[in-house]
Amino acid sequence: MASIIKYTALNPVVTGGLLYALTRAPVDIREKAIAAVSSLPYAVELTTLIRTLKCHGCVERELCVMTGGSGGLGQIATRHLIKKGVRVAILDIAPPPTELLNSSVKEIADQVKKEHGTVSILCNNAGIGRTNLITEATDANLDKIFKINLISHWYTVREFLPDMIRAKKGHIISTASMASYTTCAGMVDYCVTKAGAQAFTDGME
Ligand SMILES: NC(=O)c1ccc[n+]([C@@H]2O[C@H](COP(=O)([O-])OP(=O)(O)OC[C@H]3O[C@@H](n4cnc5c(N)ncnc54)[C@H](O)[C@@H]3O)[C@@H](O)[C@H]2O)c1
Numbered sequence: 001m002a003s004i005i006k007y008t009a010l011n012p013v014v015t016g017g018l019l020y021a022l023t024r025a026p027v028d029i030r031e032k033a034i035a036a037v038s039s040l041p042y043a044v045e046l047t048t049l050i051r052t053l054k055c056h057g058c059v060e061r062e063l064c065v066m067t068g069g070s071g072g073l074g075q076i077a078t079r080h081l082i083k084k085g086v087r088v089a090i091l092d093i094a095p096p097p098t099e100l101l102n103s104s105v106k107e108i109a110d111q112v113k114k115e116h117g118t119v120s121i122l123c124n125n126a127g128i129g130r131t132n133l134i135t136e137a138t139d140a141n142l143d144k145i146f147k148i149n150l151i152s153h154w155y156t157v158r159e160f161l162p163d164m165i166r167a168k169k170g171h172i173i174s175t176a177s178m179a180s181y182t183t184c185a186g187m188v189d190y191c192v193t194k195a196g197a198q199a200f201t202d203g204m205e
Contacts, residue, residue, distance in 0.1 A: 022049070062086045063119050065112060065160060067152065068126030070094050073175060077123065089116060091156075092126065105152070109159035118167055119160045124153050124197070125175040129190040137189055149193035153200050161204075174201040 021033035037049060064081055068074040069090035078088050089112045091105075112119065127149045132141070157172060164170025180198035183191040 062121055063112075063116050064088045064121035064123060065091060065109075065119050065156065066123045066125060067091045067156060068175075069123075074123070074125040077125065081121075086121070087116060089119075105155040105159060109156070113163070118163045120164065120167070120169055121171045121173070122156055122160045122164075123173045123175070124156055125173075126152065127175060127193075129187065131186045132189070133186060134188050142189060145189050146193055149190070150196045150200070153197060157204070172201070172204060174198070176201070 018033070021029055022037065023030070025033065064086050066074050066078050066081075066088050069078040069088065070092035071094065074090075074092070078090060081088050091108060128145055130141070130145070153174065161170070161172065164172075174197050176198045177190075177194040179187065179191040179194040181195075183195075
């Protein structure tokens, strides 16, 4: 039984061929493949099948860099990715803060590439927020929030995008916010960084 599964459902030639037939083959072949799947005794929803075929056998080859993965939303996303078999390298100041604070993004990126390989998923998630009026924001606070929430996107994308382009494969995800679309008086700095992160992400397309 195990060998039947190995040479059918787990065989990339079979699953890849089926995926091709369902999505890319000439129309007459595609229609026949869709009709064959639809007439299976245990009808499978076509979109679910295609999604499963696309994911099959590939997740363990994915390497994700998650900024801000030690806490909050980043940690939740990291747990989900790990559960799905994706390897995740966390770039966060906590814990342990010292090495990360003393290293440049380039040094850490080089280390991730050397120790784990080519990154296929980059999640620009790290972010901070606080409430203050425009007149209360200090230079140091502005510098910090813009660097963490927005400028960091240039640092990480510069390090990881070229490899993704070379590999013709990759995903870059930015954690934006409702604040990307609407601004409130007590969080103008945060909202501007989130609108910027949205524009940055749009600009990559
Ligand atoms: N929580 C929300 O309701 C909400 C809503 C919209 C958008 N967001 C966005 O989601 C993202 C995550 O927010 P969260 O609520 O999970 O925050 P959080 O404070 O719970 O977690 C943020 C993580 O980022 C890390 N971090 C902070 N500064 C860093 C730095 N310089 N380098 C690397 N890591 C750093 C922290 O150590 C922490 O682990 C942020 O970009 C935030 O703006 C959050």
